[in-house]
Amino acid sequence: MKYEVLIGLEFHVQMKTKSKMFCSCANEADHTKPNTNICPICLGHPGTLPTVNKKAIKMSQLASLALGCKLNSYIKFDRKNYFYPDLPKGYQISQFDKPVAEHGELIINAVATDGLTGSLELENELKRIGITRLHIEEDSAKSIHTKDKEASLIDYNRGGAPLIEIVTDPDFSTPLEAKTFAQEIQLLMRHLDISDADMEKGHLRCDANISLRPKGETILYPKTEIKNINSFRSLEKALEFEIKRQKILWEDGKAPKVQETRGYDDHSGETKSQRTKEGFADYRYFPEPDIPPLTFSAKEFSALGTELPELPQAKRLRFCHEYTHTGEEAKIITGNIHLANYFEQIISELQAWISTSELDWDKEKNTLIKLATNWLINNLITRLDEKNISFDDNKISAENFAEFITLLHQKKLGSTNAVKVLDIMIDNGADPSNVLRDYGLEQVDNDDEIKKIIDTVITTFPDQIAEYQAGKETIIKFLLGQVMRESQGKADPEKAENLLIEKLKK
Ligand SMILES: [Zn+2]
Numbered sequence: 001m002k003y004e005v006l007i008g009l010e011f012h013v014q015m016k017t018k019s020k021m022f023c024s025c026a027n028e029a030d031h032t033k034p035n036t037n038i039c040p041i042c043l044g045h046p047g048t049l050p051t052v053n054k055k056a057i058k059m060s061q062l063a064s065l066a067l068g069c070k071l072n073s074y075i076k077f078d079r080k081n082y083f084y085p086d087l088p089k090g091y092q093i094s095q096f097d098k099p100v101a102e103h104g105e106l107i108i109n110a111v112a113t114d115g116l117t118g119s120l121e122l123e124n125e126l127k128r129i130g131i132t133r134l135h136i137e138e139d140s141a142k143s144i145h146t147k148d149k150e151a152s153l154i155d156y157n158r159g160g161a162p163l164i165e166i167v168t169d170p171d172f173s174t175p176l177e178a179k180t181f182a183q184e185i186q187l188l189m190r191h192l193d194i195s196d197a198d199m200e201k202g203h204l205r206c207d208a209n210i211s212l213r214p215k216g217e218t219i220l221y222p223k224t225e226i227k228n229i230n231s232f233r234s235l236e237k238a239l240e241f242e243i244k245r246q247k248i249l250w251e252d253g254k255a256p257k258v259q260e261t262r263g264y265d266d267h268s269g270e271t272k273s274q275r276t277k278e279g280f281a282d283y284r285y286f287p288e289p290d291i292p293p294l295t296f297s298a299k300e301f302s303a304l305g306t307e308l309p310e311l312p313q314a315k316r317l318r319f320c321h322e323y324t325h326t327g328e329e330a331k332i333i334t335g336n337i338h339l340a341n342y343f344e345q346i347i348s349e350l351q352a353w354i355s356t357s358e359l360d361w362d363k364e365k366n367t368l369i370k371l372a373t374n375w376l377i378n379n380l381i382t383r384l385d386e387k388n389i390s391f392d393d394n395k396i397s398a399e400n401f402a403e404f405i406t407l408l409h410q411k412k413l414g415s416t417n418a419v420k421v422l423d424i425m426i427d428n429g430a431d432p433s434n435v436l437r438d439y440g441l442e443q444v445d446n447d448d449e450i451k452k453i454i455d456t457v458i459t460t461f462p463d464q465i466a467e468y469q470a471g472k473e474t475i476i477k478f479l480l481g482q483v484m485r486e487s488q489g490k491a492d493p494e495k496a497e498n499l500l501i502e503k504l505k506k
Contacts, residue, residue, distance in 0.1 A: 001214055002214070002215040003212045003213065003215060003250060004173070004212065004215050004217075005173050005174065005210065005243055006170040006171075006172075006173070006210065006213065006220065007170060007171075007173070007175075007178050007208060007209070008132075008168050008170035008171070008209045008210075008223075009172070009206060009207070009208055009209075010165065010206070010208075011164075011165065011182070011185055011206050012139075012163050012165055012206075013063070013194065013197060013204055014139065014162070014163055014195055015027075015056050015059050015060070015194055016193075016196060017053055017056050017059070017162055018055070020037075020042055020138070020160040020161055020162065021053050021056055021136070021160055021161065021163075022041060022042070022053065022138060023039050023051070025037045025039050025041075025042055025160065027162065029155070029157040029158040029161060030201065032157050034155035034156075035155055035156050035157065036157065037157045038156045038157065038159070041160070042159050043156060043159070044090070050093065050288075050291055052291060056136060056162040057100070057136070059162075059164070059192070059194045060100045060101075060134065060135075060136050060164050061100060062192055062304065062307065062308060063134060063188070063189065063194055064100055065304065065305060066188050066308060066311055067105070067106055067131050067134065067166070067188070068105045068106065069101035069102060069131055070104070071100070071296070071301055071304075072100060072101060074293060074294075074296075075098050075099065075100055075293065075294050075296075076287060076288070076293035076294070077093050077094070077095055077287070077291045078093075078094055078095060078097075078285045078288055079092070079286055079287075079288050080092045080093075080094045080096075080137075080283045080285055081283055081285075081286075084140070085141075085143065086141040086143050086154055086159070087159075088141070088156065092140065093291070094135065094137035094165075094285075095135035095136055095137065098293070099134060099136075100135050100136055100164075101133065101134045102132065102134070103130075103132075103133075104130070104131030105129065105130050105131060106181065106184060106185075107127065108126070108177060108180050109126050109127065109180070127171075129168055129169070129172065129177075129181055130168065130169035130171050131166065131168055132168060133166075133167050134165070134166050135164075135165050136162065136163065136164060137163050137165055138160045138161065138162065139158050139159065139160065139162070139163050140158070141155060141156040141158055141159035142154070164194070166185065170211070175235070175239035175240050176236065178208060178235060178236070179232050182204075182206055182232055182235055183232055184312070184313075185197070185204070186204055188311065188312060189204065190336075191311065191312050191337050192308075192309070200230060200231065202230075205230075206235055207225055207226060208225070208226045208229065208235060208238065208239055209223040209224065210224055210239060210242050210243070211224065211246070211256070212246045212247065212250055221255060221256065222257060222260070223256075223259055224242060224259070224260045224261075224271075225259070225260070225262070226264050226271055227262070227263050227264070227274070228263045228264045228265075228266075229264050234264060234266055237264075237269055238264040241269060241270055241271055242262070258276050260274075260276045261273075261274045261276075262274060312334060315330075315334045316334050319334055319340075323343075323347070323369050323373065324366065324369070329377060332381070333373070333376070333377070336391055339391050342394075343372070343373075343376060345398035345399075345402075346372050346398045346401050346402045346405070347368075347369060349399050349401075349402030349403075350368050350372065350402050350405060350406065351365075353402065353406050354368075364409075367409065368405065371408060371409060372402070375401075375405065375408070375418075375422070379419065379422055380394070380396070380401070383423065383426055384426065387426065395425075395426065395427075395428065396425050396426065397429065400425060400430070400432060403431065403432050403433065404418070404432040407433070407436065411445055412436070412442055412443050413432070413436060413442070413443050414443045414489060414490060414491070414492060414493065416484075416489040417489050421435045443492050444492065445492040447495070447499065450483070450487070450491050450495060450496050450499050451503070453483055453486045453487050453491060453496075454483055454496070454500055457482045457483050457486055458503070460482070464478060465479075465504065468504055476497070476501065476504075479500060480493065480496060480497050480500060
């Protein structure tokens with residue numbers, strides 16, 4: 001039998017506000033001594049009063065707009081009651097029936113193997129994923145279990161940190177779609193500067209729920225929720241495993257009859273049962289009496305709309321159109337907003353340079369953009385990666401990188417030496433013209449100088465010259481190599497080849 005797969009995702013995003021959600025403690029749990037960023041409010045002492053972090057509300061509303069959600073003009077907080085050592089109050093302040101926003105959507109394209117949206121040729125393969133709701137809640141503390149399993153330690157620094165929870169409709173049909181969406185959520189949160197959204201560090205957490213049904217049926221069967229997913233790869237792998245497992249259950253006539261929670265084990269690549277519906281908690285939600293509901297005017301919402309920057313998908317699409325980037329190039333460059341801005345600064349520097357020269361931007365732009373894109377992706381980014389330098393610590397200014405591109409374009413710098421120049425620039429951020437001068441790496445395109453080098457090569461390799469003249473034309477590559485070597489990589493290779501052939505024909 002054929003089955004239809006239904007997957008929904010739930011995200012928790014740690015917002016990077018200065019203070020926690022309901023108190024003035026620093027929202028900094030990663031590099032802080034345990035249990036130092038705490039106060040009576042986030043520790044839940046009796047008689048303390050929470051106050052709402054306005055910045056967190058705004059961030060959650062911006063995220064909602066970016067996800068095409070309808071913002072609620074009346075929102076309130078509720079208590080979600082359950083007992084756990086990492087929850088000092090015995091309840092978590094969350095939102096139940098009046099969340100920040102509802103009914104959104106995000107379009108993804110998971111058909112291409114790289115999960116690309118904005119690739120022009122694949123526009124008709126886009127898929128809409130519905131967003132059920134987006135709400136705010138406070139984070140729990142962090143439990144650390146000792147290796148000997150004798151004790152559990154609790155660090156309350158994270159307790160009360162602001163979280164955004166995003167819940168999607170069960171619209172995904174494949175693990176790849178789910179992974180693509182999760183990566184898009186990460187990109188959006190980073191783009192909006194809401195969160196570092198690092199999955200490994202727990203800034204972005206994701207649970208998946210999944211059920212199967214025979215193709216053609218429309219009812220929803222009990223879903224299985226998968227927890228402990230800590231990377232995009234695990235998300236995809238866990239879902240792949242679960243589809244296989246549930247298919248077998250269906251085929252054996254043992255389709256899941258109750259809702260179940262399973263944990264994903266990264267090492268075995270399997271999910272393991274944690275609890276079933278019978279054991280599900282009843283959270284007894286009720287309105288948080290210490291925080292009055294919040295209301296927003298249409299005017300406030302429209303002002304918020306103007307603060308929304310260009311979103312990653314729109315940016316990718318624009319880069320494809322404006323800079324004739326391939327989907328893959330646009331994805332790499334817009335994958336980091338600082339890199340995208342850097343690229344656009346380089347292009348405007350190049351345009352400024354052209355306007356002061358005798359060249360015409362419309363004629364040169366395609367070549368220059370291509371040159372800049374290639375050197376940026378295939379050399380600068382790759383070299384920074386190899387040297388373990390993050391792009392944000394890149395020392396080369398956009399102005400210097402643009403100048404480097406103009407030197408290549410004017411053939412004042414050959415590609416072999418360009419790699420050396422770039423390496424020096426990466427190390428000290430130097431101006432490329434200075435590097436060329438200081439290291440004597442300027443490309444030689446002066447005919448007379450190249451001819452002199454050719455003469456030396458001809459005298460040094462008489463046998464090879466004879467072979468060439470006897471008809472073995474392929475040996476020209478060897479001779480050209482000698483000219484390049486003799487010039488220490490500085491000769492313009494195209495010019496050298498032409499002059500060499502010309503000379504040998506005489
Ligand atoms: Zn506190």
